[in-house]
Amino acid sequence: MALSIRHLLGLDGVSREDITQILDTADSFHEVLEREIPVVPTLRGKTVVNLFYESSTRTRISFELAEKRLSASPVNFSVSTSSVSKGESLHDTIKNIEAMKIDMVVVRHGAAGVPYFLTQCTNAVIVNAGDGLHEHPTQALLDMMTIRRKVGRLEGLKVAIVGDIFHSRVARSNAWGMKTMGMKVVLCGPPTLLPQHPESLGVPVTDNLGEALDGADVVMLLRLQLERQSSGTFPSIREYRERFGLDLEKLSTLSKNVLIMHPGPINRGIELASNVADGPHSVILEQVTNGVAVRMAVLYLLGGGENA
Amino acid sequence: MLKKPNGATIYPIDNSNPAGSLVIKGGRVIDPANRIDDTLVVAVKDGRIASVSRDVPKEFDKAKVIDAKGRWVVPGLMDMHVHLREPGREDKETIETGTQAAAAGGFTALACMPNTNPVLDEESKIRYVIQRSEGCTSRVFPIGAITKGSEGEELAPMGEMVRVGARAVSDDGKAVAKSNIMRNALNYSKSFNIPVICHCEDMVLSQKGHMNEGVVSTRMGVRGIPAIAEEIGVARDLLLAEYTGARIHIAHVSTAGSVRMIREAKKRGVKVTAETCPHYFTLIDADIGMYDTNKKMNPPLGTANDRQAVIEGLCDGTIDVIASDHAPHVSEEKDVEFDAASFGVAGLETSLGVVLTYLADKNLLMPADVVLKMSCNPNKILGVPGGTLSIGTAADITIVDPKAEWKVESQHFFSKARNTAFEGFPLKGFACCTILDGRVVFERTN
Numbered sequence: 001m002a003l004s005i006r007h008l009l010g011l012d013g014v015s016r017e018d019i020t021q022i023l024d025t026a027d028s029f030h031e032v033l034e035r036e037i038p039v040v041p042t043l044r045g046k047t048v049v050n051l052f053y054e055s056s057t058r059t060r061i062s063f064e065l066a067e068k069r070l071s072a073s074p075v076n077f078s079v080s081t082s083s084v085s086k087g088e089s090l091h092d093t094i095k096n097i098e099a100m101k102i103d104m105v106v107v108r109h110g111a112a113g114v115p116y117f118l119t120q121c122t123n124a125v126i127v128n129a130g131d132g133l134h135e136h137p138t139q140a141l142l143d144m145m146t147i148r149r150k151v152g153r154l155e156g157l158k159v160a161i162v163g164d165i166f167h168s169r170v171a172r173s174n175a176w177g178m179k180t181m182g183m184k185v186v187l188c189g190p191p192t193l194l195p196q197h198p199e200s201l202g203v204p205v206t207d208n209l210g211e212a213l214d215g216a217d218v219v220m221l222l223r224l225q226l227e228r229q230s231s232g233t234f235p236s237i238r239e240y241r242e243r244f245g246l247d248l249e250k251l252s253t254l255s256k257n258v259l260i261m262h263p264g265p266i267n268r269g270i271e272l273a274s275n276v277a278d279g280p281h282s283v284i285l286e287q288v289t290n291g292v293a294v295r296m297a298v299l300y301l302l303g304g305g306e307n308a
Numbered sequence: 309m310l311k312k313p314n315g316a317t318i319y320p321i322d323n324s325n326p327a328g329s330l331v332i333k334g335g336r337v338i339d340p341a342n343r344i345d346d347t348l349v350v351a352v353k354d355g356r357i358a359s360v361s362r363d364v365p366k367e368f369d370k371a372k373v374i375d376a377k378g379r380w381v382v383p384g385l386m387d388m389h390v391h392l393r394e395p396g397r398e399d400k401e402t403i404e405t406g407t408q409a410a411a412a413g414g415f416t417a418l419a420c421m422p423n424t425n426p427v428l429d430e431e432s433k434i435r436y437v438i439q440r441s442e443g444c445t446s447r448v449f450p451i452g453a454i455t456k457g458s459e460g461e462e463l464a465p466m467g468e469m470v471r472v473g474a475r476a477v478s479d480d481g482k483a484v485a486k487s488n489i490m491r492n493a494l495n496y497s498k499s500f501n502i503p504v505i506c507h508c509e510d511m512v513l514s515q516k517g518h519m520n521e522g523v524v525s526t527r528m529g530v531r532g533i534p535a536i537a538e539e540i541g542v543a544r545d546l547l548l549a550e551y552t553g554a555r556i557h558i559a560h561v562s563t564a565g566s567v568r569m570i571r572e573a574k575k576r577g578v579k580v581t582a583e584t585c586p587h588y589f590t591l592i593d594a595d596i597g598m599y600d601t602n603k604k605m606n607p608p609l610g611t612a613n614d615r616q617a618v619i620e621g622l623c624d625g626t627i628d629v630i631a632s633d634h635a636p637h638v639s640e641e642k643d644v645e646f647d648a649a650s651f652g653v654a655g656l657e658t659s660l661g662v663v664l665t666y667l668a669d670k671n672l673l674m675p676a677d678v679v680l681k682m683s684c685n686p687n688k689i690l691g692v693p694g695g696t697l698s699i700g701t702a703a704d705i706t707i708v709d710p711k712a713e714w715k716v717e718s719q720h721f722f723s724k725a726r727n728t729a730f731e732g733f734p735l736k737g738f739a740c741c742t743i744l745d746g747r748v749v750f751e752r753t754n
Contacts, residue, residue: 012527089640089643089644090644090645090648091643091644109645110647111645111646111647111648112528112529112530112599112646112647113528113529113530113598113599113645113646114645116598116599117599117644117645117646131529132529132530132531132647133529133530133531134528134529134530135529169529172529195526196521196526196532196534197521197522197523197525197526197532198523198526199523199526200523200524200526200527201526201527
């Protein structure tokens with residue numbers, strides 16, 4: 001069964017059926033990853049361009065591994081090594097890359113809407129690996145996959161996402177996707193790091209951590225960009241840690257089955273204490289493993305591969 | 309003669325031929341300055357209005373006749389907020405193509421903003437624009453910069469610029485950030501009886517923003533410009549105008565808060581006039597849709613509430629003028645990611661059609677109000693003689709077909725630009741003939 005979407009631009013508007021199918025497919029790729037030779041031939045002959053305009057280590061490696069394990073040919077294109085520094089327009093760049101006969105583009109860019117923009121310039125399938133403050137759909141998918149594998153379901157679970165919500169495309173994609181899957185999402189952070197007009201996200205927003213954590217089945221901490229302090233959005237690391245960081249003391253007030261997640265990279269001792277990040281509730285490394293499986297699923301389902 | 313496939317035709321001015329005589333009959337003559345709204349005959353001779361009368365005057369028996377049955381005959385329209393881009397960015401627009409676009413939009417006059425390269429901040433540059441506009445298909449009134457280079461630091465020589473023809477000053481495109489400099493500019497301007505045209509924006513608050521900050525920008529993940537960025541600027545400039553007693557004109561009003569503050573200031577007697585643009589009473593931030601860069605401008609499209617307030621401001625007279633803020637750009641500045649796209653839309657050739665469709669046809673503005681806001685008021689604010697059909701004045705006349713149905717197709721623009729926010733919009737009403745100094749400079753034929 002094919003997805004009803006042709007590109008993965010975000011999770012805003014993506015149906016429950018499509019998300020379920022991606023997660024189901026990802027589960028079967030998870031098994032592939034446990035084989036001795038974790039490679040399938042499904043996308044053999046397909047060329048996937050990883051077009052990264054923002055630095056990224058784990059997302060790019062995760063996509064690249066997913067592509068290789070599907071037997072596709074990955075091509076990496078990143079800002080520092082490209083003609084972007086010579087001032088070529090995005091439109092020209094994508095037309096040039098397309099002219100080299102490619103099938104899919106995985107794109108990360110600092111401007112919201114770039115993945116959509118690319119769909120208007122090329123016939124290739126576009127997968128969003130993060131655009132501006134907008135969406136990072138594969139991260140949200142791997143988050144949901146991780147929760148589903150741990151708990152066995154998504155419906156009805158409460159997820160608290162805590163941190164710099166305003167600048168987080170992870171929070172946005174999770175808000176859309178988890179809501180679609182029947183989960184209760186609450187977004188929490190200091191008012192300076194929350195959107196001024198959050199209504200369109202369709203989930204509650206609070207600056208009260210206790211309220212957000214109350215009854216939570218999953219707590220997801222977001223990375224605090226330390227340079228935000230100098231731009232005046234929070235007064236000190238110490239005050240942030242005290243109000244919004246998760247340590248053992250706060251953890252002890254939570255459900256004994258709570259899952260602790262983080263999209264990485266972690267600021268240890270700021271949003272997440274080390275003993276929590278490395279503790280029994282943490283599923284942070286499983287998120288990373290599942291990331292490869294979910295990206296394989298997305299590439300496979302959108303890339304028209306067969307014989308999974 | 310320049311003719312587009314849709315029948316729109318520009319007649320470049322040929323000074324070797326005299327203007328001759330002309331009779332416009334059968335039309336509804338709307339001349340609010342002379343309290344006229346009636347079916348009358350306008351006779352034109354030697355480039356001037358010879359008479360406005362019931363019947364064709366005897367001596368015009370053999371004059372060329374324009375049948376204006378079913379049409380409005382109004383004083384030539386003026387767009388007081390235009391970016392002509394010359395000098396510096398002639399690839400975007402020139403004085404020649406911009407004035408052709410003006411004529412095609414029904415405008416016999418326009419005022420051009422000084423944010424060219426170089427900035428129009430001294431006498432010689434004002435003179436350059438005036439010289440380059442001679443023989444063009446609409447009058448051009450240059451606006452000088454408030455500060456040298458529009459850098460917001462030192463006053464530009466207003467007196468010299470006004471002496472050679474500048475009709476106002478503005479640092480449009482950005483605000484004069486420092487309140488003390490703005491205060492000095494307002495005080496200094498009082499010697500010349502010119503308005504200071506205020507681009508109101510708290511640029512620290514708006515920096516990095518690309519659209520209105522609201523639920524739509526949250527959903528799109530685009531950094532927002534809060535409405536208060538404009539409103540803080542409006543509040544400051546109203547206070548400075550009140551304090552100094554200077555005359556200000558607030559450009560491109562787009563938010564409900566700005567309309568409210570201007571309304572209150574007018575009641576207190578502050579010398580303030582205001583303009584809005586067609587996109588602010590028709591479109592809202594949600595219309596940006598899938599990151600449509602042709603709907604990216606500064607100030608940004610607001611909410612439905614802002615749009616409603618702008619319409620109310622137009623209806624109750626708080627907003628005196630409709631100007632297009634014609635901002636031509638080349639395609640490579642718009643065919644890019646949303647954050648990287650230039651702000652601004654081309655507006656000269658859609659302005660009147662949008663006003664007629666969204667305000668006049670909906671009975672929000674009476675035809676005479678349209679003429680006030682697009683002809684009488686801008687002329688008055690800039691202190692120039694147009695905006696009437698008084699006997700003996702220059703025969704600048706726009707003939708409007710208020711019923712004509714058409715579709716915006718930027719490929720047929722006389723402007724070099726294609727960056728319209730109204731591409732494909734069905735509109736009702738346009739200028740079917742534009743007359744400058746008694747000569748037909750634009751006509752729509754089929």
